[in-house]
Amino acid sequence: MDLSNNTIERLCRIFGHLGAIEKTGVEFVSSAELAGALGATSYTVRKDLSLLGITGFTRKGYEVSSLKKELGSKLRLAGRRKACIVGLGRLGSALLDYEKFQEDGFEIVAGFDRSVNKLERIRTHIEVYPVGSMKDVIKEKGIEMGIITVPGEHAQEVADRLTGCGVRGILNFSPVEVSVPDKVVSVNMDFTNALRFIAAKLGG
Amino acid sequence: MDLSNNTIERLCRIFGHLGAIEKTGVEFVSSAELAGALGATSYTVRKDLSLLGITGFTRKGYEVSSLKKELGSKLRLAGRRKACIVGLGRLGSALLDYEKFQEDGFEIVAGFDRSVNKLERIRTHIEVYPVGSMKDVIKEKGIEMGIITVPGEHAQEVADRLTGCGVRGILNFSPVEVSVPDKVVSVNMDFTNALRFIAAKLGG
């Protein structure tokens, strides 16, 4: 499909928000309401949805559960996806147990770290392994996505290893932009840069 | 200044990357090299810099340390900024000690949580307080930025409280988009949505 990244990102957020609406029992939602929850405009929401061929009801808006279902199937967010985390420092081990992931269909099924020491100390119900066993574990468990929480110096090396093992999606929390093969999708989340951005916008 | 968010974000990343270059002792860097480290193009980098009135040297590129200094002052990234974290669960307490922040001029000077229990259990060298004392602590310490790591249900309420206390910048890790007064800058980092985005781009 030829959706822009912006559109995909918004659609994913809509998908997430629909889960919340579903719980309230509300049946219909208008593009304006979705827009409000997203920080977008109603036209943008309508256009985004129409790009997927999704259509709502005059005077009522979109039907929550069927919209969620359609988004789920069109964006392939319906099934469960397996992910692993590389780097079990403070952040990595916090993410190991981040419940939101599991709720949303993303299963963290393995953690990796270089330090055997760390592996021994960690308290979690998820299995942890030394990086050496990455290839075997990833193949065996069918892991599709990797989350990088190692220091910047090692991020590229870890990304290479992950893609070498067949991982096609990478969420990189290190401050270093990693480069990956064409077919691999990678997203960077650099906390420090987010603070810089805020500081820059604040001025003064 | 009238820079676009994209430009500001890239400039902040350049600023961060210059720190890394500085350590290697290299003196000059070309727009193409910066672009490589950023995943952008050399024209974009040159244009971004020229929008700030920053200029390089023919045949040599930009002088690393003076570029860093200029960016630091133009984007107001030079000084130290104080921040607090609200919500000391796994993620929040991991961020309390996230060294990268401190290295980059962002000082986490306080953590807040509703649960006295949690406050007692936490092991960190940063001072932690019950949310009730937010106003006093923020004023007293001159905190400018707030990091929200509470569950989505409470994110808006925390954002309101923070802005009510005079905080002007918010980094929100909850999956809920918070709405803030006009003058306040807020950035959302939704991990789950990042995974969704990756999954959607992967397709299959």
Place this chain on the structure above:
DNA sequence: CTCTGTGAATGCTTTCACAGCG
């Protein structure tokens, strides 16, 4: 030559405006 600096051109995204529908 090899790099920067930048107006002009291109290509995206968002916004608008309004027809259509219940």
Place this chain on the structure above:
DNA sequence: CGCTGTGAAAGCATTCACAGAG
């Protein structure tokens, strides 16, 4: 009416192309 759906217009961001400088 109050909503969606969408071509057309406007607004932005990126890319290009090339002059300028050492």
